[in-house]
Amino acid sequence: MDKRLKIAIIVVGIGINIVGGTLASAIKIPLFLDTIGTMLAAVLLGPWLGALTGVLSNVFQGIVGNPTTIPFGIVNGVIGLIVGFIALKRGFEDYVTPLLVGIILAFAAPLVGTPIAVYVFGGLTGGGVDILYGILLRSSERIFASAFLARIPTNFVDKALSAYLVMFIVRSLPAQWKMFTESKKNKQTPQA
Amino acid sequence: MTTGIDEHGTMEGLYRANTKDYWRRVPVKTKFLSVVLLLLGLILSANFYVLLVNTFILQAGALLAGPRDILLRRIKPFVFFSFYIVFFHSLLNPANITTWYWFGFEGFLYGSTVALRLLGIVVLAQLFLVSTPLGEVFRYFSSWHKDIGLIMLLLLGFLPVLKEEMATTMQAQQTRGLSWHTLPEKLRAFLFMIIPVIIKSLYRAQGMAALLLLRGYGDDGGKRSPQQETFAAWIKGFRWLLASALVFFTANLALLLQFRLL
Numbered sequence: 001m002d003k004r005l006k007i008a009i010i011v012v013g014i015g016i017n018i019v020g021g022t023l024a025s026a027i028k029i030p031l032f033l034d035t036i037g038t039m040l041a042a043v044l045l046g047p048w049l050g051a052l053t054g055v056l057s058n059v060f061q062g063i064v065g066n067p068t069t070i071p072f073g074i075v076n077g078v079i080g081l082i083v084g085f086i087a088l089k090r091g092f093e094d095y096v097t098p099l100l101v102g103i104i105l106a107f108a109a110p111l112v113g114t115p116i117a118v119y120v121f122g123g124l125t126g127g128g129v130d131i132l133y134g135i136l137l138r139s140s141e142r143i144f145a146s147a148f149l150a151r152i153p154t155n156f157v158d159k160a161l162s163a164y165l166v167m168f169i170v171r172s173l174p175a176q177w178k179m180f181t182e183s184k185k186n187k188q189t190p191q192a
Numbered sequence: 193m194t195t196g197i198d199e200h201g202t203m204e205g206l207y208r209a210n211t212k213d214y215w216r217r218v219p220v221k222t223k224f225l226s227v228v229l230l231l232l233g234l235i236l237s238a239n240f241y242v243l244l245v246n247t248f249i250l251q252a253g254a255l256l257a258g259p260r261d262i263l264l265r266r267i268k269p270f271v272f273f274s275f276y277i278v279f280f281h282s283l284l285n286p287a288n289i290t291t292w293y294w295f296g297f298e299g300f301l302y303g304s305t306v307a308l309r310l311l312g313i314v315v316l317a318q319l320f321l322v323s324t325p326l327g328e329v330f331r332y333f334s335s336w337h338k339d340i341g342l343i344m345l346l347l348l349g350f351l352p353v354l355k356e357e358m359a360t361t362m363q364a365q366q367t368r369g370l371s372w373h374t375l376p377e378k379l380r381a382f383l384f385m386i387i388p389v390i391i392k393s394l395y396r397a398q399g400m401a402a403l404l405l406l407r408g409y410g411d412d413g414g415k416r417s418p419q420q421e422t423f424a425a426w427i428k429g430f431r432w433l434l435a436s437a438l439v440f441f442t443a444n445l446a447l448l449l450q451f452r453l454l
Binding site for chain 1: 270273276277280281284285286302303306307309310313314317318321326329339340342343344346347350351354355358372375378379381382383385386387389390391393394396397398400401402404405409410
């Protein structure tokens with residue numbers, strides 16, 4: 001793919017991340033929905049540029065707004081990596097892959113994000129998840145495990161929904177935009 | 193959430209011009225390096241008393257060197273959040289043994305450690321961002337890799353367009369009778385608003401790529417001869433700043449290693 005188009009897709013992906021998160025909080029959905037652009041970029045451009053999209057979108061938001069979002073760029077980058085590798089492996093046009101992505105990310109994203117959240121914020125988010133966190137903290141007596149478990153349900157719905165959305169969009173895009181079809185083609189006809 | 197463009201339509205980010213401040217005059221490179229050193233020092237310290245001293249030093253330094261009123265205004269929400277963290281952990285932390293009514297001492301200590309660290313991080317980050325214009329930050333990113341700076345600057349121009357598109361789509365869908373009260377309705381509304389925006393911005397990506405081609409930005413184009421700057425040149429006049437950052441970092445590292453104050 002053209003390098004300029006790659007840069008433009010990264011820019012658009014970051015923009016979609018930011019707008020998605022803003023819109024979700026504007027109409028008061030209890031989900032983050034701020035990784036749609038990362039997933040889209042990861043599916044279209046491959047894992048590493050997807051990770052770049054994720055990290056840069058948090059860095060950008062940190063620089064222009066709230067600096068505490070910067071450490072969570074790691075989570076966003078990991079999401080880009082995972083989605084990118086899954087897309088390279090299985091494509092992103094069937095109904096199973098987004099569900100798979102949702103299940104994997106429901107565990108992977110909190111696994112990376114919880115240590116950061118526990119270290120920086122004491123595991124609190126300032127939202128509704130804190131109630132669940134408090135209950136789990138009271139019953140299980142472990143800070144990390146409680147913060148981790150409290151995040152899984154929200155993350156699953158959030159990531160699966162985003163992945164299905166990306167799947168429906170990717171289906172209707174032209175073939176030369178998709179990284180995974182290119183890599184499949186290269187496998188079938190190896191170039192000397 | 194702020195998205196780079198504030199209410200007045202300026203693209204200044206958190207930066208507020210105030211030439212009197214010391215931090216405004218420090219070159220971005222030097223500032224970035226010292227802030228990173230200070231942040232690392234802060235992250236290394238995990239003991240309540242060490243953090244208390246650290247945060248006190250940082251706050252005092254920041255308030256002396258930086259624009260005071262803006263910094264204080266920026267830090268205010270985090271002060272409230274810090275109190276919330278302390279309160280939450282005093283009540284609910286599982287380590288609570290010694291209690292005074294419902295408040296546990298161990299949880300209080302844990303919560304205040306986290307809160308102090310958060311405040312320190314926020315002060316440092318805000319000090320850097322308040323005293324540096326967005327353009328300078330992104331140009332500094334370009335010195336790492338030119339595409340990163342380009343992406344950031346393109347995004348700065350792209351976001352207002354995207355927001356406008358979002359508003360248009362929202363109005364159009366509302367005219368067609370889209371409403372959101374219950375949760376399923378909200379999800380449906382989210383999809384109906386975000387999908388057109390994504391498709392439109394993908395079209396815009398093609399335009400953006402064409403624009404980059406027209407401006408002569410290519411696979412090997414856009415190369416500029418890198419400015420050779422010696423280390424001595426860019427810390428000139430700001431040696432003591434870097435030195436104190438280094439001292440802060442090493443002091444915290446030494447505390448961590450020697451006394452195992454984790």
